[in-house]
Amino acid sequence: MRNEGIGDLQRMAIARETIARNQGGPCLHMADPIQTWAAKVLARDRRAIARAISAVESGDTLGTRLLKELFAASGKAEVIGVTGSPGAGKSTLVEKLAGAYRGAGAHVGIIAVDPTSPFSGGALLGDRIRMQSLASDKDIYIRSMATRGELGGLAPTTHDVVTILDAAGCDAVLIETVGVGQDEVEVARLADATVLLLVPGMGDEVQTFKAGVMEIADLYVLNKADLPGADRLEQELESMLSMAPRGEGWRPPIIKAIATTGSGIGEVKDALEQFRRFQEQRAGKEKRRRSYWRKRFLELLRRHLFEKVVKERLRDSVLDELVDDLLEHRADPYSLVEKIVAQTLG
Numbered sequence: 001m002r003n004e005g006i007g008d009l010q011r012m013a014i015a016r017e018t019i020a021r022n023q024g025g026p027c028l029h030m031a032d033p034i035q036t037w038a039a040k041v042l043a044r045d046r047r048a049i050a051r052a053i054s055a056v057e058s059g060d061t062l063g064t065r066l067l068k069e070l071f072a073a074s075g076k077a078e079v080i081g082v083t084g085s086p087g088a089g090k091s092t093l094v095e096k097l098a099g100a101y102r103g104a105g106a107h108v109g110i111i112a113v114d115p116t117s118p119f120s121g122g123a124l125l126g127d128r129i130r131m132q133s134l135a136s137d138k139d140i141y142i143r144s145m146a147t148r149g150e151l152g153g154l155a156p157t158t159h160d161v162v163t164i165l166d167a168a169g170c171d172a173v174l175i176e177t178v179g180v181g182q183d184e185v186e187v188a189r190l191a192d193a194t195v196l197l198l199v200p201g202m203g204d205e206v207q208t209f210k211a212g213v214m215e216i217a218d219l220y221v222l223n224k225a226d227l228p229g230a231d232r233l234e235q236e237l238e239s240m241l242s243m244a245p246r247g248e249g250w251r252p253p254i255i256k257a258i259a260t261t262g263s264g265i266g267e268v269k270d271a272l273e274q275f276r277r278f279q280e281q282r283a284g285k286e287k288r289r290r291s292y293w294r295k296r297f298l299e300l301l302r303r304h305l306f307e308k309v310v311k312e313r314l315r316d317s318v319l320d321e322l323v324d325d326l327l328e329h330r331a332d333p334y335s336l337v338e339k340i341v342a343q344t345l346g
Helices: 007-022 033-042 046-058 061-073 090-103 126-130 158-167 186-190 230-243 265-281 284-313 316-327 333-345
Strands: 078-084 108-114 140-146 172-176 193-198 219-222 254-256
Touching (some): 033 158, 046 140, 046 158, 061 158, 078 090, 078 186, 090 172, 090 265, 158 172, 158 186, 186 284, 193 265, 219 230, 219 265, 230 254, 254 265, 265 284, 284 333, 316 333
Parallel strands (some): 078 172, 078 193, 108 140, 108 172, 193 219
16 A cells, blocks of 8 residues: 655645644635645545546646646556457456455556547446446545547546546556557556457457557456357467567566456456566666656647647637638648747747
């Protein structure tokens, strides 16, 4: 269990409350509301965590301010991505794996990325429904998120939700991707370790030799290993790994499991721990996180610059005029972009 991460924010809030009590009266909003909110998140207040995630998902500026306060307390959790095709059993495996981490005394956060509802635009909540056995555990926090059209298997704000759960003291954060197929590679950039689920009899035997999601796995799990074809799938994976060894020296293990019964879950957890030690010995985790934050920083910078340009230079009437110029070929898009950027930054 992780005891650090409470940080100065919570201590400041506690100190203010203590001073107020000693002076014989309540604390009259002496603390910044954002700092108070952050202190509650750091203290694992579930309602504060839920509000924080909702603020981030909605794009509220308060969410950004809160992330600024929480960021210093993050960076300690082990982030594990679980991906695979629909029907592979990701939710069941995540449920059992979370239970195994809890059995070891860890605080666990689960981010279940669900398809987007065509009516509300929110998550369909299928994954959270399937994990009801964990709902009563106060040391496991489950959050469903909608993809909202985002490609790569994650929701747009998954990165920020990881920061919140990390700062809130989660020792492990499990991310279940939406499960749309072979293009779910974004999770490997965010996670410290990526688990790929495959099942026999669903065409995965053919997919094992395709580029994409097969190349990002740090661990393969052959779920539903009691079904016919499991041995054949294992052999094909072994052949693929023999023909294309990974450069850093890690050979992803292949573990057979039956997630519904819990068979193989202990082996999955042990393999993840082995990979964590392997990464730490070779500074692999630092390299992976350095690469992640480099790309993440550039993404945030790109997004904010875009928003600045749109707000300052591209009102609807101006945009319509520029589109007219492009349609009539009076101007080329490359020169227009260069001109707008120069005007914005100049």
